Amino acid sequence: MKRSIRKILIANRGEIAVRVIRACRDMGLTSVAVYSEADCTAYHVRLADEAYLIGEALSSESYLVHDKIIDVAKKSGADAIHPGYGFLAENATFAQRCADEGIIFIGPSPKTIAMLGDKIQARRAAIEANLPVVPGAEIDAANVHKALETAADVRFPILIKATAGGGGKGMRMVEKAEEFEEAVKRASSEALSAFGDGRVFIEHFLQRPRHIEIQILCDHHGNCIHLGERECSIQRRHQKLIEESPSPFVTEKLRQEMGEAAIKIARSTGYVGAGTVEFMVDQEGHYYFLEVNTRLQVEHPVTEMVTGFDLVREQVRIAEGDVLGYDQSDIRFSGHAIECRICAEDPEQGFVPSSGVLKNYRIPSGPGVRVDSGVVIFSEVPVYYDPLIAKLIVWGKDRDEAILRTRRALDEYRVSGLKTTLGFHQAVMDNATFRQGKLSTSFLAEEYPDNRFIQLDDTVRETAAIALALDKFLRARKIAVSNNSSSRRGDSNWKQFHRRKNLRNFGGSR
Template sequence: MKKVLIANRGEIAVRVIKSCKKLGIKTVAVYSEADRDALHVKFADEAVCIGPPPSKDSYLNGDKIIEVAKDLAVDAIHPGYGFLSENADFAKKVVDNNLVFIGPTPAAITTMGSKLAAKEAVSQYDIPLVPGTENAIDDIGKAKEIANSIGYPILIKASAGGGGKGMRIVENPNDFESQMDRAVSEAKSAFGDGSVFIEKYIQSPRHIEIQVLADSHGNVIHLGERECSIQRRHQKVVEEAPSTFVTKKIREEMGQAAVNVAKSCNYTGAGTVEFLMDENKNFYFLEMNTRLQVEHPITELVTGLDLVELQIKIAQEEVLPLSQDDIQLNGHAIELRVYAEDPYDSFLPSIGKLNTYKIPEGKNIRVDNGIEEGQTVPIYYDPMLAKLITYGDTRAMAISLMKQAISMYNVDGVSTTLSFGLFVMEHAAFLSGDYSTNFVANYFTKDAIDKHEEMERFVATFVARHHHQLEIKKLKLPKTV
């Protein structure tokens, strides 16, 4: 493999380019007109504009991307995450055009892209599933009967869904029909598929995921878990590895379950198997993401592995260079997704020019960054600017370093989730490890925000006065006659 095209943008495109350079592989960036001056365009060996700013006219234009790849004699395409990364039709077109798709087979993407098909695939293994329907629902009356038998609250989910779209929690039987209609409508709008199914709603769950690697020679291993329970709008904001909630025994059981999920669809490449855990530490298969995850850096830090490098080697049909016994988890890592969002205004996107943008540096501080000072945050794409990751020998050290790194991060021009990250790092529930996916709903309230802001102002004033007093003591006053 001599040349790879990265069919993505932002920090993940930059991240893939770095691993390609390490392997001596040339890179091709594609970009929209809105990203003409983006970092990934500057870092790649070659760059080609593929269309106007809207995603459908650029980053989702698979035919154009393949055309560019062929024109520039590219060997393989890395899809990153989002956009076309889990599009089976695109993966098939890549392969049909004699290019390597750095990811799983189109068949595996298709199977795991449907939550119902995924459930059917894993049924051959003893993998715990959340109680619910096995097939898509189209009969409202029958659906209500099933919901009553499962017991409320229940969750209506889009079969082809993701990112919280096409998902409705129903706590009262009287709300079932209206919520069902909304879920179907949203699923059709977001995915072109209105199929939905019902599951028992697990209250206050932990969201735990297992990183897996599988080669084309039948070897499948897992790299331990990541805790992804701190979310807004069903999307992750803070992740850590390993989880404070997962015991060694559960890690082994969940890891084997994840390996079996990968085997059930003949998976190849890097993928993530997601589980929900209830308060009694029972875990249930949720879904498999057939791509690299946003939060992969924390696994890299605790394992010492380069997942993008391994993706590329697997795509070159190499044998995995390590076995399950080789995997050791060392230390603790935490990731904060730095979004251009206002956490004090329901995490709404904050669009504007980055008048100041300085990222923190230091030992055990990693920033996977996709933007630079002077650029404008585009309105067309996901508002994530970067990922801030810290590592420590212990969880307490990783948290302490994260707080320092947040204070060193300097952004002016847009609101960001940095302040929310600090709120999390200082909250008793997070510090104790006793938190769930309801963290934002339970703790990030207006009163809590106001108190946190007041405390920040008090600390800032105290520190300023302390420094002022130290400076006064340093002054040498002239002697009087």
């Protein structure tokens, strides 16, 4: 069953497309990019060996169109498709189409994707594999009366989720019975427009839980290992913002238990490839199965930083039919890694997306710093897609070092032209509760109830004021200079050169 992969089409855009193209280069494989009209000069298009236009900006006209992707794969002679995350990554129909066309889909089988993508079936599989689950039930959005009865059994507060969903889409938290009906309708309509499936189910909402997930790797030959956990508790509206590995909460014993649980569900569902088993963990350390993500996660680099694995490479090897070639006892963890998602969003305005052109963009570097960026200077961030523009991933020998280094790297980052979450991340890295590792998915709501993250200190405010005054002053002076330019004409270039040199010397005399 061994099939060699020489050329990979990346059915995605942004930082994840860049990430996969890099892995292709590292493995000596040819990469094929696809792009929409909004992405003609996008970074992933510039980096790939080949690139093909697949349609209009709306993803429903481009990145989501099965025919167009398959067409490019055939035309370019790609023998495999890497879906990244989002878009077609967890689309069983697309995975099946690839199989039918004789193209390797880099991910689990269509059957596994369909089963684990359906949250009800995944829950059932978890119960059968003896994994603890949160109390919950499926409801009929059309029959609100009956649904409300079920809700009372599950106990408020309640979380409404799309059966076919993921990534927080169609998800709603309801505290009281009175808010239930409107929330069910809204969630169902969101689910219908997003996934073409309006089914929803409800779950009891755990108080102040942690979100902790286990990375797994399984080959076609029955070998399955885990690469430890990632804690992703810093979330807003179920969107992860900061992730780390290891979790400051997880003990060696809990890691082993959760790792074994993850492997159990993977084996019982015949899982093949890289995957993530998500858990909610309460403050007492009880863990509950949440879902399995049958794809590469946004936050996969923190696992790479502490294990030394290249997860995309492993995905490709597994897809080729390779044997893992290592077992659980070979896995070693070293140090601590933190990822900050740099999004084109305004944290102070409830994280509303901000689009436009990056007038300045410079990424940090130095020891322990990795940036997976989907943009470069002058890139345009279009409105049509996810606001994630880059991920800052930082490694330190322990959590304290990783936090300080992350703070340093955030300070080095330069972005103008767009609002980003950089200032938000700086605030969290300075937050005492975060530094103590006391995390929960309610962290942001508790620590920043009014969405005010950024506290400008006097120095920053004063410097900003001086910068503004200087800007105005120089413009005024420029006008004055050009008004009597005749008297200036006598200045030789040499004179100006020395004047500038003197200015520099003054600056260097500290």
